[in-house]
Amino acid sequence: MHFDAPRRVLAILVALVIVLVAVGALLSNVGTTRAFILMATTTSTRDTGLLSVLLPGFQEDTGIEVRYVAVGTGQALDAGRRGDVDVVMVHAPPLEDRFLAEGHGVCRNALMFNRFIIVGPVADPANVAAASSAVEAFQRIAQNQSRFESRADNSGTHVKELEIWNLAGLNVSSFGVWYERTSQGMGATLTIANERDAYTLSDDGTWFAREGALPFLRTLYVGSEPVVRNDYSIIPVNPAIHPTIQVEKAVAFARWLVGVRAQGVIASFAVNGHRIFTPNPGGNC
Amino acid sequence: MAGDIVEITLLSLFVSGTSTLVATAIAVPLGIALGLREVGSQRLLRNILFTLYGLPPVLAGLLVFLLLSRGGPLGFLGLLFTPLGMVIAQVVVVTPIVLGITMSVVATVEAKIKDTSVVLGADSGQLRATVMREAAAGILTAVMVGFGRAISEVGAVFIVGRHIEGQTQVLTTTIITDIEQAAYADAIAIGIILLLIAGLVYSLLYRLQERTLQ
Amino acid sequence: MTMSLDVDGLRKSFNGRSVLRGVDLRVKPGEIFAVIGPSGAGKTTLLRIVDLLLPAEAGAITYDGREAPIEAAPRLALRRRLSMVDQNPRLFRGTVFYNVSYGLCVRGFEGPELRLRSIQALETIGLLDRLNARTTDLSAGEAQRVAFARAVVFHPDLVLLDEFTANLDPANVTILENAVREFNRATGTTVILVTHDMFQAKRLGRRIALLFDGHIVEDAPVDQFFENPRDPRTRAFVRGEIAY
Secondary structure (H helix, E strand, O other): OOOHHHHHHHHHHHHHHHHHHHHHHHHOOOOOOOOEEEEEEEHHHHHHOOHHHHHHHHHHHHOOEEEEEEEOHHHHHHHHHHOOOOEEEEOOHHHHHHHHHOOOEOOOEEEEEEEEEEEEEOOOOOOHHHOOOHHHHHHHHHHHOOOEEEOOOOOHHHHHHHHHHHHOOOOHHHOOOOEEEOOOOHHHHHHHHHHHOOEEEEEHHHHHHHHHHOOOEEEEEOOOOHHHEEEEEEEEEOHHHOOOOOHHHHHHHHHHHOOHHHHHHHHHOEEOOEEOOEEEEEEOO | OOOOHHHHHHHHHHHHHHHHHHHHHHHHHHHHHHHOOOOOOHHHHHHHHHHHHOOOHHHHHHHHHHHHOOOOOOHHHOOOOOHHHHHHHHHHHHHHHHHHHHHHHHHOOOHHHHHHHHHOOOOHHHHHHHHHHHOHHHHHHHHHHHHHHHHHOOHHHHHHHOOOOOOOOOHHHHHHHHHHOOOHHHHHHHHHHHHHHHHHHHHHHHHHHHHHHO | OOOOEEEEEEEEEEOOEEEEEEEEEEEOOOOEEEEEOOOOOOHHHHHHHHOOOOOOOEEEEEEOOEEOOOOHHHHHHHHOOEEEEOOOOOOOOOEHHHHHOHHHHHOOOOHHHHHHHHHHHHHHOOOHHHOOOEHHHOOHHHHHHHHHHHHHOOOOOEEEEEOOOOOOOHHHHHHHHHHHHHHHHHHOOEEEEEOOOHHHHHHHOOEEEEEEOOEEEEEEEHHHHHHOOOOHHHHHHHOOOOOO
16 A cells, blocks of 8 residues: 555556557557658748648649648758658759759759849948849948848858859958848848848748838849749659658659649739749759 | 647647656656665766756757658658657657656655665665655656646757648747747737646646645 | 574774774563663664664674574565664654554555554554544654554564653653553563663663663663662763763
């Protein structure tokens, strides 16, 4: 009687744990193939809101559910490399090229593009509004040493930003304290730019989604030259990486995305009244 | 990107509740056994434990992520981005806390109690049972602190679960994504729900603790 | 039911200070044997060594003629024939009944037999009406009585009492002394009583020993000890001339 309590408590505890872990295993699809395919994409893509109208369409047409993790571009591609996801949707062409060259992807389809724009403080001290190209805008900012927020996170946006600095003949490692690195996503970086009256490069999707909460910023450069294009691609992961990768469903998804229905949804998708995506189907999936 | 708030709340309770129970099942028997050992040999163990108290949940999350990723040693389990994976990550965070507090509480059970048990003829198992009974209130405190850590942490569950809709969304990760999307009012509302849930669980555990103190 | 105890040449020091310097004792089965002596003489140390709580440095102790076993199981079996009560008992969290029945439960008793024996033990110390009281509600005297009942309920063969009535009022002292006497008479248990109180030693003891300067300097039947001691130190101690 005196010494039963611990044994009884432990027995109840262990029984509870077994039940709960079993429930957890059920919830986690242990031992079975996932009923859905898992996609890795970026936080920017998630923030546009496009996925919540696009993915249900695929499920309607094929019965296949798509779930996704939204992470930084680097981690999205790494998830593909590790075989933790079945398909990757990113917007960083140089990094995608390397991914494919290393054999991690089966094929690539181009989907659409939106644009990178330059936003900045309402007063525009560097007079970016008068620039006739993105490169010139960046040169003005550097010359004026106006505060600039860089995502500095190897995302598609960051890679693009470095490309523009490069074209402007400038080296970011020589910049002074006016050049700040946030190491965060687009939404967070815009919030920081808003608080600190800084310029930044943003994709238009995130900007239009957040505009209302960014009263101290406005759009200063909106162009259409190739360097400000933000091209989206879908890449099914190579099943050789891991036997559980559902490559047929992933390729089906990649093909559906360049089909008529998907491209129609993309074309008509609007963020706060702005149609940000230009359909651009293509690729070899 | 917030899914059904009821689903999210239930998953939070499931993940943190399960991880606390698993950590308790591991840490309490171990803590009692270790707390009863001679003081000298405990010093190294104590130092390791205190360092693990400071183990940042994000680091625990990263380690479990690398473990459970398909490229990792336990990848065949397929537990990355799943609720069970999140449970594992939280077990790593919570176990040192429950273990350390249990050890402390057991060590401070008066030596006289242990002496008395021994004099009355208790063997080592009976001694452990007696000490556990004497330290029951303190052990429940250890469990409560452990649960508090689990329900309120975000680093481990975010890295291992990644806030997938309908699958791995919990209260704390929802707060983060709401903030990322500048939905501050939603984030505060979720925060209030979190506090209410924690308060409810604590009041239940307090009641249990009161019964052990009688 | 009972046990003889023989101590030969027992030595023990703490931090270089020698406390027991060759103690010899012979306790017969069923005897109430009192040990008196000045504070710091080593009386508590002696009891704790007999109760297997401290190791001796030299010398031998035999229980019914045999030394304490070294292997765990037989050693535990011996330990369960011994019991001790000191002056600051610590009761377990819970009720009086939980405490008193503890030693019975340790030894595998359960159910009605456990209950019956516990009730009997409480009756001998007059606390049957407090069976379900919480230990936090007891006075110091009641707590000591419960500790005593707890220590003897399972009928140990040897009971060690270390100043067990030291802080109590006369009424409780009487109750406990009567309980010891009754218990010894009913079960034949051997009792070793360490006490400050010479009068208690005289009331309860059949033999008395004086522990002084690390040795037993006198060991005699009670009447002889007080009326006709051999050692001058005994005479001086009995007359209060050696300080406590």
